[in-house]
Amino acid sequence: MTSGHRLRRVLGRIGLYLSVLMLISPALFFFLWMLSLSLKNEVDNMAIPPVFIPNPPTLANFIDVFEKNDFLTYTYNSIIVSFSATILALLLGVPAGYGIAKTRATKAAMLILIARITPGLSYLIPLYLMFQWLGLVGTLTPLVITHLVITVPIVVWVMIGFFEGLPSELEEAALVDGATIWQAFRYVAMPLARPGITVAMILSFIFSWNNFIFGVVLAGRETRTLPVAVYNVLTFEQVSWGPLAAAALMVTLPVLLLTLLMQKEIVAGLTAGGVKGG
Amino acid sequence: MPAAAATAVARSRGKRNYARRYWVFVVPAAMIVLAVILFPWAFTLVMSVMDWKVGQAPSWVGLANYIKMFGDERFQLSVLRTIYFTAISVIAPVILGIAAAVCFHRKFRFRGIARTIFILPMMATPVAIALVWEMMFFPQGGVMNYLLTSVGLPPAQWIYHPDTVIPTLVAVETWQWTPLVMLIVLGGLASLPTDPYEAAILDGANPWQIFRHITLPLVWPFIVVAAVIRTIDALKAFDIIYVMTLGGPGTASETINVLLYQTAFAYYDIGYGSAMVVVFFVMIMMVSAVLLHIRQKEVFQ
Numbered sequence: 191m192t193s194g195h196r197l198r199r200v201l202g203r204i205g206l207y208l209s210v211l212m213l214i215s216p217a218l219f220f221f222l223w224m225l226s227l228s229l230k231n232e233v234d235n236m237a238i239p240p241v242f243i244p245n246p247p248t249l250a251n252f253i254d255v256f257e258k259n260d261f262l263t264y265t266y267n268s269i270i271v272s273f274s275a276t277i278l279a280l281l282l283g284v285p286a287g288y289g290i291a292k293t294r295a296t297k298a299a300m301l302i303l304i305a306r307i308t309p310g311l312s313y314l315i316p317l318y319l320m321f322q323w324l325g326l327v328g329t330l331t332p333l334v335i336t337h338l339v340i341t342v343p344i345v346v347w348v349m350i351g352f353f354e355g356l357p358s359e360l361e362e363a364a365l366v367d368g369a370t371i372w373q374a375f376r377y378v379a380m381p382l383a384r385p386g387i388t389v390a391m392i393l394s395f396i397f398s399w400n401n402f403i404f405g406v407v408l409a410g411r412e413t414r415t416l417p418v419a420v421y422n423v424l425t426f427e428q429v430s431w432g433p434l435a436a437a438a439l440m441v442t443l444p445v446l447l448l449t450l451l452m453q454k455e456i457v458a459g460l461t462a463g464g465v466k467g468g
Numbered sequence: 469m470p471a472a473a474a475t476a477v478a479r480s481r482g483k484r485n486y487a488r489r490y491w492v493f494v495v496p497a498a499m500i501v502l503a504v505i506l507f508p509w510a511f512t513l514v515m516s517v518m519d520w521k522v523g524q525a526p527s528w529v530g531l532a533n534y535i536k537m538f539g540d541e542r543f544q545l546s547v548l549r550t551i552y553f554t555a556i557s558v559i560a561p562v563i564l565g566i567a568a569a570v571c572f573h574r575k576f577r578f579r580g581i582a583r584t585i586f587i588l589p590m591m592a593t594p595v596a597i598a599l600v601w602e603m604m605f606f607p608q609g610g611v612m613n614y615l616l617t618s619v620g621l622p623p624a625q626w627i628y629h630p631d632t633v634i635p636t637l638v639a640v641e642t643w644q645w646t647p648l649v650m651l652i653v654l655g656g657l658a659s660l661p662t663d664p665y666e667a668a669i670l671d672g673a674n675p676w677q678i679f680r681h682i683t684l685p686l687v688w689p690f691i692v693v694a695a696v697i698r699t700i701d702a703l704k705a706f707d708i709i710y711v712m713t714l715g716g717p718g719t720a721s722e723t724i725n726v727l728l729y730q731t732a733f734a735y736y737d738i739g740y741g742s743a744m745v746v747v748f749f750v751m752i753m754m755v756s757a758v759l760l761h762i763r764q765k766e767v768f769q
Contacts, residue, residue, distance in 0.1 A: 217643070310706075311706060311729060317504065320511075338504055402594060402707045460648065
């Protein structure tokens with residue numbers, strides 16, 4: 191009886207490990223193959239049967255990407271756009287999330303939800319025309335502003351959840367002691383909500399970094415962000431797989447590293463709101 | 469007594485005043501929302517009743533753009549394709565996501581790192597993964613056909629054939645978004661009470677019975693939420709389709725989103741594109757409303 195139980199438990203464990211392996215293998219295989227493509231020369235990349243382990247690994251593809259393209263400019267654009275859109279979203283969205291949580295403004299929360307539901311594409315025609323009239327097409331400003339469409343709802347949504355979860359006694363005590371509501375927010379609620387702000391910051395940065403559709407329409411030759419550049423420039427000028435995989439890897443590497451380092455915060459944020467940009 | 473009542477009234481009024489004053493916090497964000505979210509909605513409505521092509525003076529045409537849509541076979545096919553794409557892009561990730569959540573709910577060694585690897589596809593830059601998938605699906609020399617033939621299956625045309633293009637895109641979409649379903653359902657599993665399980669084990673229920681009759685009904689609201697989010701995201705899917713196929717081969721994978729992009733930014737027909745946006749927006753809102761209604765009923769039952 192007991193040996194039967196033990197056998198069942200061991201089999202159960204093995205089954206669990208096999209299932210987990212099956213679940214993660216598509217992701218594992220994909221990213222390893224991406225790495226493999228980027229580290230192989232063109233002969234090995236086109237070989238049939240495929241060569242899995244680069245022998246010897248070469249950085250030629252990465253060097254090629256930097257030599258033939260203005261990759262540094264695109265990286266700079268991406269950094270400026272994603273950081274600006276995230277910082278602006280935090281400045282606007284953290285107080286807004288607080289205000290909505292405090293007043294239980296469900297209508298405002300619904301508006302944020304609708305903004306989250308609306309396809310990013312549907313903002314694009316009017317905003318494109320507006321930026322054209324303002325003469326801003328070809329600068330980074332339209333990109334930063336349109337990325338707010340993604341980042342502000344993420345920040346507000348995450349922050350509503352965090353501020354609603356905070357006990358209100360401390361702020362009330364501060365108000366009774368004569369603090370203004372601004373002081374109660376700035377010195378009592380905000381420090382307590384720091385974990386929430388971190389989550390909101392990471393998520394809005396990632397989804398702004400990943401955004402493609404706004405850049406593909408609004409960016410000029412010099413103002414392409416990385417996802418736009420890797421699609422527009424590289425796919426047309428480079429038919430070979432190695433440099434393309436190397437460029438794709440470099441575009442997504444910051445996000446992958448951020449996910450690996452901050453997985454706890456990211457999981458918490460995504461589980462709470464089911465947020466996704468675009 | 470009256471004095472106490474008066475202070476109580478004053479206090480509650482004070483509280484209400486506070487509540488009103490908190491609006492100050494929302495004003496800056498509200499202005500931005502007005503400028504970049506509400507203004508585009510309103511302006512799209514205006515453009516949709518205009519004959520508006522880039523480089524020409526717009527003129528009022530009433531509902532002509534909307535009427536045109538009813539006779540436009542390309543638009544109607546794109547609607548059907550969107551429904552087809554969405555249906556399987558919801559079902560597959562939801563089923564796989566539930567299975568994954570049940571696995572990741574158990575405790576085992578390397579769970580943290582396994583879960584992180586599992587969620588990488590949904591965090592990675594869509595354009596980057598689309599380009600790499602495109603290389604993998606390449607019929608000659610692509611690694612996917614090598615994998616197929618090495619297990620004895622015939623090679624496929626993947627995204628390069630009208631019959632297989634949508635299932636292939638759905639496979640990528642499923643690979644990418646099953647993790648989100650998993651996370652939401654995992655959150656549900658974490659909140660479950662333990663007593664029904666103890667009782668069931670005492671009664672000698674097997675794991676499948678426990679899953680079917682205890683776990684599934686208890687996490688059902690979370691599954692519905694995941695399905696709602698997945699439906700909305702699948703309707704809006706753009707990056708993967710645009711980068712991998714641009715709606716092709718021919719128009720075999722042209723969903724509404726891709727068609728309206730092409731209409732507005734490749735054919736520069738702003739008026740007709742805007743009308744499509746309006747119809748698409750209404751469709752998404754209706755689907756969301758229906759799903760949220762179902763969700764509400766489910767939650768309160």
